[in-house]
Amino acid sequence: MKRKVAVVTDSTANIPDNLLEQYNIQAIPLTVNWAGESLLDSVDIKTDEFYNRLQNAKEMPTTSQPSVGQFMEFFTAVQETAETVVGIFISEPLSGTLDSARSAASEMPDLAIEIVDSRTTAAALELLVLAAARMAEEGQDYQEIAAAVRDMVPKMRLLFVVDTLEFLHRGGRIGGAQRLIGSVLSIKPILHLDDGRIESLASVRTQKKAIARLLQMVGEDTSWNPNVHYGIMDAQSPQMADTVMEKIQQHGATAEMLRSTISPVIGTHTGPGCVGVAYYDASA
Numbered sequence: 001m002k003r004k005v006a007v008v009t010d011s012t013a014n015i016p017d018n019l020l021e022q023y024n025i026q027a028i029p030l031t032v033n034w035a036g037e038s039l040l041d042s043v044d045i046k047t048d049e050f051y052n053r054l055q056n057a058k059e060m061p062t063t064s065q066p067s068v069g070q071f072m073e074f075f076t077a078v079q080e081t082a083e084t085v086v087g088i089f090i091s092e093p094l095s096g097t098l099d100s101a102r103s104a105a106s107e108m109p110d111l112a113i114e115i116v117d118s119r120t121t122a123a124a125l126e127l128l129v130l131a132a133a134r135m136a137e138e139g140q141d142y143q144e145i146a147a148a149v150r151d152m153v154p155k156m157r158l159l160f161v162v163d164t165l166e167f168l169h170r171g172g173r174i175g176g177a178q179r180l181i182g183s184v185l186s187i188k189p190i191l192h193l194d195d196g197r198i199e200s201l202a203s204v205r206t207q208k209k210a211i212a213r214l215l216q217m218v219g220e221d222t223s224w225n226p227n228v229h230y231g232i233m234d235a236q237s238p239q240m241a242d243t244v245m246e247k248i249q250q251h252g253a254t255a256e257m258l259r260s261t262i263s264p265v266i267g268t269h270t271g272p273g274c275v276g277v278a279y280y281d282a283s284a
Contacts, residue, residue: 005136005145006082008074010066010097011041012090013125014233014263023133028074030090030097030265034061041265050264051236051272063265065097071104075111084142085113088129088149090121091196114146116153119196122266123231124158124278126258131229155280158193159201159217160233161210163273165189190214211240211275215247218277224251227283235262236272244275255282 003024009015011029020027029040032050034057039045041063045053054061066074078085087105092098098117105113118125128149135145188210190202201217204210222228230248234241238261245259262274 002080003082003136004084004139005142006078006085007129007133007136007145008078008085008087009125009129010089011043012095012097012121012263012266013129014042014047014122014260014266015126015129016260019130023130023137025129025133026074026078028066028071030066030095031064032061032264032268033064035059038064039264042263045264047261047264047267050267054267054272061264061268063095063268065095065100068100068103068107071100072107075104075108075113079108079111083112085111086116086132086136086142086145086149087113088116088118088125088132090125091119091193092117093119093196094121094198112142114142116146116149117196118149118156119153120156120158120193120278122158122262122278123233123258123260123276124156124193126260127229127231127256127278127280128152128156130258152280155284156278157221157280158276158278159190159214160192160270160274160276161188161190161207161214162270163188163207164271166271190217207240207273211244214275214277215244218248218279219251222279222281224248225281225283226253227255228279228281229256229258230254231258231260231278233260233262233274233276233278235267235270235274237275240275244277248277 008026011027029043032039089098132145187203188207232245
C-alpha cells in the first residue's frame with residue numbers, strides 16, 4: 001500500500017541516516033567533481049573522507065546538480081511508494097538543483113508533486129524537511145504541507161562562521177560577502193542566508209570571538225524562546241559546534257535540537273572549519 005505523501009530532498013540537507021529511515025525521507029545526491037571523478041554527495045564520498053582528502057588536495061573539487069534525467073529516475077522510484085510528493089530543495093540562487101527538479105516534474109504529468117524552494121541549505125534545509133515529514137505523518141496532504149513549508153521559509157535563519165572566504169569565492173557563492181575579499185586575512189566572517197543568497201553580517205578577528213558574536217546574534221533574534229527549533233552544523237569543527245550547542249542549551253529548553261555535519265557538496269564551498277546555526281520560531 002502506498003503512502004499518502006512522500007517528503008524528499010537533496011543531499012545538501014545531510015540528514016542523518018537514522019532520521020531518513022525514521023521518517024522515510026529520500027534524498028537525491030548532488031555531485032562532487034574531483035580529479036576526473038564524479039562522486040555522489042554522501043554516497044560515493046562521505047563527510048570524513050571528503051574533509052581529510054581536502055586538506056592535502058592539490059586540485060580543488062567543484063560541484064554540480066542532479067540532471068533532469070536523474071531527477072526523473074528519482075521521482076519515478078518515489079512514485080512507486082507514494083501517492084503524492086513534496087520536494088524541498090536547496091536554494092535556487094545557490095544551485096541549479098531546483099531547476100532540474102522542476103524540469104523533470106514537467107516531463108511527468110502523472111506525478112502529483114509540490115516543489116518548494118527552501119531558500120537555504122544544510123541544517124536549515126534539514127529542519128524544513130523534518131517539519132514536512134512530521135506533517136505527513138500527521139496525515140496532512142501534500143499541498144497543505146507545501147504551503148506550510150513555504151510559510152516557514154521566511155522564518156528560517158542560517159548563520160555561520162567560515163574559517164576563510166577562499167572556498168566561497170572560488171565557487172562563486174560569495175554573494176554580498178564579496179566586499180570582504182582583500183580584507184585582513186585573519187578575519188572570521190559571520191555570514192547568513194538572506195533570501196537564498198549568502199550575505200555578510202559581521203567580521204571578527206578570531207574564531208572564538210566570531211562564535212561568541214554569532215551566539216549573541218541568535219540570542220538577540222530569539223530571546224531564547226523555548227519554541228525555537230535549532231540545527232547545529234559543522235565542517236570538521238565538531239568541538240566548536242558542540243560548544244555552540246551547549247551554550248544554546250544553557251539558556252533553557254528548546255523545541256528541537258539537531259546536530260549534523262556539512263555535506264561534501266556544501267563543504268566544497270564553505271571549506272573546513274565552518275560552524276553554523278539554523279533556527280526558526282515555531283510559535284511565530
